[in-house]
Amino acid sequence: MKPTTLPVKARAHTNIALVKYWGKKDEDLIIPQNSSLSLTLDQFYTDTAVQFRDELAADQITFNGRTLTGDAQRKISRFLNVVRDLAGITEFASVETTNHVPTAAGLASSASGFAALAGAASRAAGLQLAPRDLSRLARRGSGSATRSIFGGFAAWQMGHNDEDSYGYPIAENVNWDIAVVAVVLTTAAKKISSRQGMRAAVKTSPYYPAWVQTATQDFETVRKAINDKDFETLGHVSEENAMRMHALNLSADPSFTYFNADTLRAMAIITDLRAAGYPCYFTIDAGPNIKVLCQKLAVEKVVSSLQSAFGEDAVLVVHPGPGLTFITD
Ligand code: ADP
Ligand code: DP6
Ligand code: CO
Numbered sequence: 066m067k068p069t070t071l072p073v074k075a076r077a078h079t080n081i082a083l084v085k086y087w088g089k090k091d092e093d094l095i096i097p098q099n100s101s102l103s104l105t106l107d108q109f110y111t112d113t114a115v116q117f118r119d120e121l122a123a124d125q126i127t128f129n130g131r132t133l134t135g136d137a138q139r140k141i142s143r144f145l146n147v148v149r150d151l152a153g154i155t156e157f158a159s160v161e162t163t164n165h166v167p168t169a170a171g172l173a174s175s176a177s178g179f180a181a182l183a184g185a186a187s188r189a190a191g192l193q194l195a196p197r198d199l200s201r202l203a204r205r206g207s208g209s210a211t212r213s214i215f216g217g218f219a220a221w222q223m224g225h226n227d228e229d230s231y232g233y234p235i236a237e238n239v240n241w242d243i244a245v246v247a248v249v250l251t252t253a254a255k256k257i258s259s260r261q262g263m264r265a266a267v268k269t270s271p272y273y274p275a276w277v278q279t280a281t282q283d284f285e286t287v288r289k290a291i292n293d294k295d296f297e298t299l300g301h302v303s304e305e306n307a308m309r310m311h312a313l314n315l316s317a318d319p320s321f322t323y324f325n326a327d328t329l330r331a332m333a334i335i336t337d338l339r340a341a342g343y344p345c346y347f348t349i350d351a352g353p354n355i356k357v358l359c360q361k362l363a364v365e366k367v368v369s370s371l372q373s374a375f376g377e378d379a380v381l382v383v384h385p386g387p388g389l390t391f392i393t394d
Pocket of ligand 2: 095260
C-alpha cells in the first residue's frame with residue numbers, strides 16, 4: 066500500500082451499551098466473553114486526522130491539542146503498528162484527535178476514539194476496508210469501538226478469533242420512539258480504566274460465570290425487543306444488565322465501584338419516575354455518569370427532575386447517531 070499524501074479525517078460517535086461487554090477471553094486481540102449491543106449517540110464524538118509521513122522519526126500524537134507521551138502515546142502507537150502491518154508500510158504517523166466527549170469518564174471515549182482512529186489511520190495507510198474489517202480493526206484499540214463503526218443499534222458478535230469477532234448494524238435508522246437523557250455528573254477521569262475493571266471482574270468475581278450466562282440471554286432478549294419495538298422489555302433488560310455488570314465490580318476482590326453518591330441519587334429519581342408511570346430506564350457504563358432510555362412522553366419530566374437535582378448543564382437530551390464518516394474539507 067501507499068500512504069496518502071494528505072491527512073485523512075474521520076468522525077465516530079460514542080455508543081451506550083444496552084447489553085454490556087465486561088470481560089475478555091483474549092486480552093491481546095480483545096475477544097470478549099459475551100456478545101454486546103449498543104445505541105450510537107449523536108452528541109458525543111471524536112474527530113481524528115492521520116497522515117503517515119516519511120520524514121517522521123516517531124509517531125506524533127496530539128490529543129485535545131496536547132502532545133502525548135509515555136503510556137498514552139504507546140497505546141496509540143501499538144494500534145498504529147497493527148495498521149502498518151496490515152498495509153505493509155513502515156512510515157510513522159502524525160495523529161490529531163479531538164474528543165467532543167469527556168475522556169475516560171464512562172461516556173465511551175475509547176469507543177469513538179478508536180473507531181475514528183481505525184477509519185482515519187487505515188485510509189491514510191492506503192487501505193480501503195469494508196465496515197466489518199474496520200470494526201475488527203477498531204476492536205484492537207478498544208472493544209466498544211467495534212460498535213461505533215455503525216450508527217443506531219449495533220451489536221458486537223463475540224466470535225472466537227480475530228476473523229469472527231466484529232460489530233454489525235442491527236438497525237442503523239432508529240425509526241421509533243426512543244431518546245436518551247445523559248446526565249454528566251462529573252467529567253473527571255475514572256481511577257480504574259474499563260480495561261483494568263473488567264480484568265478484575267473476570268479474575269476475582271465469584272459471579273462472573275453467571276454474568277456470562279445472563280448477558281448471553283439478555284443479548285437475545287434485547288435484540289428481539291429492538292425488532293419488535295418493545296420499549297418496556299428493552300428498557301427493563303438493559304437496566305438489569307447494567308446493574309449486574311456493576312454487581313461484578315462490587316463482588317470483585319478488592320471490591321470497587323464506578324458509582325458515586327450522585328449516581329445513586331439519579332438512579333432513585335428514575336426508579337421513582339417509572340413507578341409514577343413514566344417510561345424510563347437507566348443504564349451506566351464504567352463511570353459515575355448515567356444515561357436514561359426514555360420514550361418521548363417521559364423526556365420532559367425526566368429532564369426537569371434531573372435538572373432540579375444536578376443543575377441544568379448536567380442534563381443533555383441525545384438521540385441515535387450515525388456510524389463512522391470521513392470528513393473532507
Ligand atoms: P471511556 O469510558 O471514556 O471509554 P476507558 O477507560 O474505556 O474510558 O478508555 C479511556 C481511554 O481510551 C483513554 O485513556 C485512551 O487510551 C483511549 N481514548 C480516548 N479517546 C481517544 C481518542 N480520541 N483516540 C485514541 N484513544 C482514545
Ligand atoms: C462498560 O471497550 O472501554 O462501556 O476494550 O478494554 O478498551 P477496552 O474496554 P471498553 O469497555 C467498555 C465497557 C462498557 C460496556 C460496553 O461498552 O459494552
Ligand atoms: Co471505554
